[in-house]
Amino acid sequence: MQARGYVERVDKRLVPTETGELVNDLLVKHFADIVDFGFTARMESNLDEVASGNREWVDVIRKFYGPFAEDLERAQKEMPQTKRGPEPIGRACPKCGHDLVIRYGRYGKFISCSDFPTCRHTEPWLEKIGVTCPKDGGEIVMRKTRKGRTFYGCAHYPECDFTSWKRPLPEPCPKCKGLLVVSNKREAQCIACEESFLLDEIQAETVE
Ligand SMILES: [Zn+2]
Ligand SMILES: [Zn+2]
Ligand SMILES: [Zn+2]
Structure with missing residues (x-):
């Protein structure tokens, strides 16, 4: 799935790409017998669960696409070439x-x-995450190491050397206004004062 570009892996979350959505639309159109609306709805709700972090994406793909691998292969061969080029x-x-x-x-x-x-x-491809660099105010972007591991860096690299393995958050540290990064599933830590905060609290504050 990933290799064909239907979905992208962002951290551990699975995000359907535009190509993925396009393929889904075409499948629904051309293979109504195998890809019924129930299937599509289930797949979508599963992808939602994955997106919200409640489900492992591998499980979803295995369960829903495994049995249809052959059909998918056939679909790819038989479906008309889409006129839509790369974006x-x-x-x-x-x-x-x-x-x-x-x-x-x-x-x-x-x-x-x-x-x-x-x-x-x-x-x-530099994916912006809506956070500014604590060093020079540049845009923080997602990058990948040669081995494919995700890290976060400043768009002004190599002029700015800010990097973080942990995902920075747009919300500032409640204590010192420093940059918060996600330290584990439940907590964020400030890179300036090193104080930890519950993610729930950090994100609840911005909703208010
Ligand atoms: Zn060129
Ligand atoms: Zn920077
Ligand atoms: Zn702080």
Whole structure:
């Protein structure tokens, strides 16, 4: 699933990509017998559960897509090619001026030139998380190590060297206004004063 770009793994959560949604729509249209509305609804509620962290994504995929692997394969061959090309990101290729687009590769989402393979310019996909860098106020983005491990860094890298293995939160530390990072499933820790807070409390405060 991930290799084909239907879903992306973000931390341990599974997020359906646009391609995934497109495939789902096409499956519903062309294979109504195997992908009935009950199935779609169940799949969606399961994906919701995964997204909210209540279910392991592996279980969901195994349970729902395992039996349909063959049908999926056939569907891919028989379904009409979609006219929709890769999604442009609204910026021109610095090498040749063509649109830059989003593509899905072995290691997930990345940015490439729409004129590929003539132009081989690529850039890593930097997912913004809505948090600013405590060092210089730059945008914090998700990055991946060569081995595929997710970490968080400043968009101004290499000028700014801020990095964190733990996910930074948009809510400031209630005590010192420093940057909070998720330290475990229930707690966040401030990187400035090192105080820990319950995630529930941190996030409840912003709702009020
Ligand atoms: Zn190019
Ligand atoms: Zn920075
Ligand atoms: Zn603090």
